[in-house]
Amino acid sequence: MTAVVEVAGLHKRFGEVRAVDDVSFAVGAHEFFSLLGPSGCGKTTTLRCVAGLESADRGAIRIGDRIVFDRAGRVDLPPNQRAIGMVFQSYAVWPHMSVFDNIAYPLKVQGRARAVIADRVARVLEILGMRGLERRMPGQLSGGQQQRVALGRALALEPAVLLLDEPLSNLDAKLREQMRAELKLLQKDTGLPILYVTHDQTEALAMSDRIAVMSEGRIHQLAGPSDIYRRPATQFVLDFIGTVNYVPCRLEDPTADPLRLILADGQACDLPRPSFVPAAGDVLLAVRPEDIAIGPDGRGLMAEVELGSFLGHANEYRVRLGDRVLRVVGDKQLNVAEGTTVGLTVRDGLLLERDALERPLARAS
Numbered sequence: 001m002t003a004v005v006e007v008a009g010l011h012k013r014f015g016e017v018r019a020v021d022d023v024s025f026a027v028g029a030h031e032f033f034s035l036l037g038p039s040g041c042g043k044t045t046t047l048r049c050v051a052g053l054e055s056a057d058r059g060a061i062r063i064g065d066r067i068v069f070d071r072a073g074r075v076d077l078p079p080n081q082r083a084i085g086m087v088f089q090s091y092a093v094w095p096h097m098s099v100f101d102n103i104a105y106p107l108k109v110q111g112r113a114r115a116v117i118a119d120r121v122a123r124v125l126e127i128l129g130m131r132g133l134e135r136r137m138p139g140q141l142s143g144g145q146q147q148r149v150a151l152g153r154a155l156a157l158e159p160a161v162l163l164l165d166e167p168l169s170n171l172d173a174k175l176r177e178q179m180r181a182e183l184k185l186l187q188k189d190t191g192l193p194i195l196y197v198t199h200d201q202t203e204a205l206a207m208s209d210r211i212a213v214m215s216e217g218r219i220h221q222l223a224g225p226s227d228i229y230r231r232p233a234t235q236f237v238l239d240f241i242g243t244v245n246y247v248p249c250r251l252e253d254p255t256a257d258p259l260r261l262i263l264a265d266g267q268a269c270d271l272p273r274p275s276f277v278p279a280a281g282d283v284l285l286a287v288r289p290e291d292i293a294i295g296p297d298g299r300g301l302m303a304e305v306e307l308g309s310f311l312g313h314a315n316e317y318r319v320r321l322g323d324r325v326l327r328v329v330g331d332k333q334l335n336v337a338e339g340t341t342v343g344l345t346v347r348d349g350l351l352l353e354r355d356a357l358e359r360p361l362a363r364a365s
């Protein structure tokens with residue numbers, strides 16, 4: 001993989017806060033790469049360092065074949081020499097300029113010829129599916145269209161990489177989903193690498209080729225969406241991505257296949273062997289709602305349905321198992337009345353050592 005952006009050993013402090021704490025990653029030639037993590041974990045600071053809006057305390061950044069930042073070598077190029085396009089959450093489209101002029105603006109600043117500008121804007125509008133709207137003013141556009149104008153302005157410069165910081169968070173849920181797909185298609189069609197920042201795990205999972213999950217300035221895991229979801233490297237990643245139920249239990253034979261787990265109330269269940277199996281003793285089963293199957297009483301773990309919620313595409317149940325309440329997602333055909341005793345089977349899950357908090361679950365592979 002030839003990386004378009006390479007970030008190595010980046011550090012950035014604000015007073016006592018380590019906003020970025022030894023972050024390294026590389027964005028591939030046609031890659032959609034996301035930085036994902038909770039508020040304050042350092043995503044924006046990392047992106048601003050790449051953009052040249054912030055100077056890191058340590059580390060180096062390469063974009064294309066150019067070293068744009070190197071603390072040790074005293075290189076720190078300004079944003080306009082970094083071959084980047086940027087769109088932020090509070091995307092500023094200029095309200096007094098037409099769609100055409102908004103997109104043309106950065107090219108005008110560069111002093112490009114009129115014919116070149118007209119040609120470039122037309123191409124960007126074509127990519128964004130906005131041909132015919134060039135004379136409109138932003139006030140005459142929907143939120144999604146305004147967002148596309150902001151993207152258009154970033155694309156007009158034909159950057160080596162697009163840097164996007166929560167660009168969809170100002171849009172309502174429906175539009176956000178639509179723009180998510182459009183952005184992904186745009187990226188596929190143009191092959192333009194994207195470095196994307198979001199705190200929304202659904203967004204990151206849906207769009208990214210790879211995701212770096214961050215917490216407190218550090219990358220906990222860097223992997224594809226399904227590995228992040230299925231094989232979280234740390235407890236933080238496990239908790240942050242999706243929903244997870246924890247069930248304390250006892251593992252007697254770590255070599256068995258499937259593994260047999262004994263719950264606090266003496267019930268036993270089988271678990272397909274996960275990639276990491278702790279030593280025999282007290283362990284914690286971590287299982288996602290969609291990985292528990294609800295069946296008739298007598299098959300699997302005996303539990304009672306406390307609450308059922310209709311989600312449209314599925315049903316979600318809160319199920320009491322001993323002293324725990326588990327979240328279980330069943331398909332919409334399955335309709336279980338509240339108060340019913342059911343049998344639960346665990347189709348897939350992870351095992352943690354009981355005191356595993358913040359320790360790696362398994363070696364990253």
Ligand SMILES: Nc1ncnc2c1ncn2[C@@H]1O[C@H](COP(=O)(O)OP(=O)(O)OP(=O)(O)O)[C@@H](O)[C@H]1O
Binds near residue numbers: 014018042043199
């Ligand atoms: N200019 C600044 N001065 C002081 N502290 C800052 C500054 N910018 C960021 N920070 C701090 O650095 C940490 C990382 O901030 P950053 O904006 O990178 O987080 P983020 O992951 O983008 O969060 P969010 O999802 O809320 O946008 C936070 O603790 C923040 O308060």
Ligand SMILES: [Mg+2]
Binds near residue numbers: 043044045
């Ligand atoms: Mg941010």
